[in-house]
Amino acid sequence: MNNADDVLIGLDPEQRAVAEAVRGPVCVLAGAGTGKTRAITHRIAYAVRSGAVDPQSVLAVTFTTRAAGELRQRLRTLGAPGVQARTFHAAALRQLTYFWPRVIGGAAPSVIESKLPVLVEACRRLRRSPDRSELRDIAAEVEWAKVTQIGPEDYIAAAAKHHRTPPVPAEEVARLYDAYEQLRRERHLVDFETILELTAAVMTEHQEVATQIRQQYRYFVVDEYQDVNPLQKLLLDTWLGGRDDLCVVGDPNQTIYSFTGASPRYLTGFGVEHPDAAVIRLVRDYRSTPQVVDLANLVIAKGKSPHRLELVAQRPDGPRPSFSDYDDEPAEAAGVARAIRKLLDKGVHSREIAVLFRVNSQSESYEEALAKADIPYILRGAERFFERPEVRQAVVLLRGAARSSAGEPLASEVHHILAGVGLTPSPPGGGKAREKWESLKALADLAEDMAAEGADLPAFVAELERRASEQHAPPVEGVTLASLHAAKGLEWDAVFLVGVTDGMLPIIYAETPEQIEEERRLLYVGITRAREHLSISWALSRAPGGRKSRRPSRFLDGLTGRASSPPRIAPAQRERRQVAAPMSCRVCTKTLVAAAEQKLGRCTTCPADYDEALLERLKAWRTATAKEAKLPPYVIFTDVTLQAIAERAPVTEQELRTIAGIGKVKIDRYGEAVLDLCRG
Numbered sequence: 001m002n003n004a005d006d007v008l009i010g011l012d013p014e015q016r017a018v019a020e021a022v023r024g025p026v027c028v029l030a031g032a033g034t035g036k037t038r039a040i041t042h043r044i045a046y047a048v049r050s051g052a053v054d055p056q057s058v059l060a061v062t063f064t065t066r067a068a069g070e071l072r073q074r075l076r077t078l079g080a081p082g083v084q085a086r087t088f089h090a091a092a093l094r095q096l097t098y099f100w101p102r103v104i105g106g107a108a109p110s111v112i113e114s115k116l117p118v119l120v121e122a123c124r125r126l127r128r129s130p131d132r133s134e135l136r137d138i139a140a141e142v143e144w145a146k147v148t149q150i151g152p153e154d155y156i157a158a159a160a161k162h163h164r165t166p167p168v169p170a171e172e173v174a175r176l177y178d179a180y181e182q183l184r185r186e187r188h189l190v191d192f193e194t195i196l197e198l199t200a201a202v203m204t205e206h207q208e209v210a211t212q213i214r215q216q217y218r219y220f221v222v223d224e225y226q227d228v229n230p231l232q233k234l235l236l237d238t239w240l241g242g243r244d245d246l247c248v249v250g251d252p253n254q255t256i257y258s259f260t261g262a263s264p265r266y267l268t269g270f271g272v273e274h275p276d277a278a279v280i281r282l283v284r285d286y287r288s289t290p291q292v293v294d295l296a297n298l299v300i301a302k303g304k305s306p307h308r309l310e311l312v313a314q315r316p317d318g319p320r321p322s323f324s325d326y327d328d329e330p331a332e333a334a335g336v337a338r339a340i341r342k343l344l345d346k347g348v349h350s351r352e353i354a355v356l357f358r359v360n361s362q363s364e365s366y367e368e369a370l371a372k373a374d375i376p377y378i379l380r381g382a383e384r385f386f387e388r389p390e391v392r393q394a395v396v397l398l399r400g401a402a403r404s405s406a407g408e409p410l411a412s413e414v415h416h417i418l419a420g421v422g423l424t425p426s427p428p429g430g431g432k433a434r435e436k437w438e439s440l441k442a443l444a445d446l447a448e449d450m451a452a453e454g455a456d457l458p459a460f461v462a463e464l465e466r467r468a469s470e471q472h473a474p475p476v477e478g479v480t481l482a483s484l485h486a487a488k489g490l491e492w493d494a495v496f497l498v499g500v501t502d503g504m505l506p507i508i509y510a511e512t513p514e515q516i517e518e519e520r521r522l523l524y525v526g527i528t529r530a531r532e533h534l535s536i537s538w539a540l541s542r543a544p545g546g547r548k549s550r551r552p553s554r555f556l557d558g559l560t561g562r563a564s565s566p567p568r569i570a571p572a573q574r575e576r577r578q579v580a581a582p583m584s585c586r587v588c589t590k591t592l593v594a595a596a597e598q599k600l601g602r603c604t605t606c607p608a609d610y611d612e613a614l615l616e617r618l619k620a621w622r623t624a625t626a627k628e629a630k631l632p633p634y635v636i637f638t639d640v641t642l643q644a645i646a647e648r649a650p651v652t653e654q655e656l657r658t659i660a661g662i663g664k665v666k667i668d669r670y671g672e673a674v675l676d677l678c679r680g
Contacts, residue, residue: 022052026280299520653667
């Protein structure tokens with residue numbers, strides 16, 4: 001392309017308005033499937049091609065390495081190859097490493113990819129026995145505190161103010177947080193949060209550094225602005241230095257990371273912060289059929305957000321979304337597998353099908369059902385493609401072969417090398433062997449595509465290395481299994497949303513209005529991943545033969561063509577009703593007031609007989625269940641509740657219900673397992 005106006009060809013009116021708004025401040029409110037990446041890349045390219053900005057002065061900031069790579073690739077195609085597109089952390093680390101010797105001296109600190117090793121050391125320093133699953137939750141609390149600029153000394157008060165539910169008492173998190181920070185500084189280490197914090201601090205304290213960076217970067221674009229956290233906003237403001245040549249892009253309907261410290265208020269309040277900003281809405285949905293878009297609009301419209309975007313479908317009509325209930329979870333998984341098989345038989349590629357769930361522990365049933373049906377699948381979020389052992393081994397072999405390549409045809413050469421590490425003409429049955437085969441097949445398919453363009457083996461290896469650095473995996477054949485959070489930003493021809501029950505979506509520990517609304521947006525994200533086929537399902541009980549007491553998510557009320565569920569009592573109201581009810585100690589008959597005593601059914605000072613072995617079994621079950629669901633153990637049941645169960649040893653559901661604090665949702669999810677333990 002030579003003419004700048006050529007960049008505008010093919011854009012719809014709103015996308016063109018974004019592209020032509022070459023100077024900030026600009027706020028783009030972009031709904032799901034509306035072509036936001038197309039709009040912002042054409043905006044940058046048009047600004048560069050028209051001479052409005054120097055490509056070297058542009059910094060486009062994204063949240064993932066892959067998204068940054070995609071931006072760079074598109075900008076090269078559009079004739080703007082000199083633009084920097086990086087994640088917040090990559091951009092900050094580059095600046096911090098460059099200026100460290102000059103303004104601080106000595107070697108720059110080492111970057112830690114995970115907080116867990118340092119937290120393990122912190123536990124030992126505090127003479128605490130570390131639990132890996134618990135430490136992951138503590139690491140998440142430390143990350144939340146750091147991105148919201150809360151130090152160890154202020155964590156306890158801040159956790160209470162923000163209604164945090166840490167996996168251990170807040171006092172213990174604060175001590176571990178403090179020990180973690182001491183160890184990190186002693187060992188000259190930085191984590192991702194510290195990188196952002198130090199970069200902002202160096203610019204603030206050293207004017208010459210700020211001047212040089214601001215002279216370099218004058219034109220900023222920030223994608224997924226609804227997910228920016230306070231620390232990222234601090235760094236962005238420091239980069240800007242009072243300037244307003246900033247374009248932000250985001251969707252208030254897709255705010256699903258508030259629990260990590262992300263805040264949509266920077267997006268929704270952009271017009272207040274910048275009164276002269278141009279605000280452009282992208283609402284033409286090119287991804288999904290009108291039937292899918294209508295359902296997404298209905299789900300989000302029932303929420304309370306004043307900032308929601310209503311999408312307008314641009315595709316032809318498609319099938320109506322289906323709603324299915326099943327007797328139990330195994331039946332639901334088997335039903336989904338059958339429906340996927342029908343789609344495959346109709347010619348839909350397995351890589352264009354996804355099964356999405358609320359928590360990762362739900363995937364096991366679908367792995368088993370798909371394997372039994374001989375349907376290949378991949379687990380998203382489990383392991384990055386280029387970090388899989390078979391892929392790493394293959395890349396090493398291909399790199400070695402490229403050094404002495406004799407110019408053989410690329411496809412046959414790659415097939416020969418991959419055959420030595422497990423690529424066979426036909427796939428194995430299933431499980432890990434099938435997953436390994438699919439990884440190698442994806443490399444072979446990429447080689448065939450590049451061979452058609454005349455590439456040789458060295459060029460193929462160079463492409464693999466570029467893709468690895470940008471986490472741009474080649475398409476792998478197989479149905480995607482992913483959590484709703486991991487699915488954000490992706491799309492498929494067919495999407496199965498499974499386990500959509502109250503207690504799972506919204507999740508049981510979402511109690512405040514804000515938390516409930518975030519769960520609604522999570523369902524909206526799941527719906528808008530589907531291009532054409534959308535299936536929503538739920539199981540009426542956990543296991544075969546169980547009590548069919550579950551209900552579909554309240555977010556689906558009035559949308560499934562079935563009778564609406566009866567009114568629900570909010571968790572906080574249930575707790576208040578239980579605590580307020582008069583109750584007497586079963587030992588001394590004294591009226592119980594404290595919630596813990598009401599749960600136990602006795603005064604804490606009164607003696608009680610119980611089976612200690614049962615209590616230990618209950619605690620072991622809770623630990624395993626929490627680890628599988630990636631939840632803090634107390635979310636399953638508190639220590640007091642387990643003590644009450646052990647003391648009363650219920651053997652029927654009716655007896656279990658008499659324990660204060662164990663309501664319908666808890667019984668639906670955990671009742672059968674608890675009763676099995678009590679029955680011995």
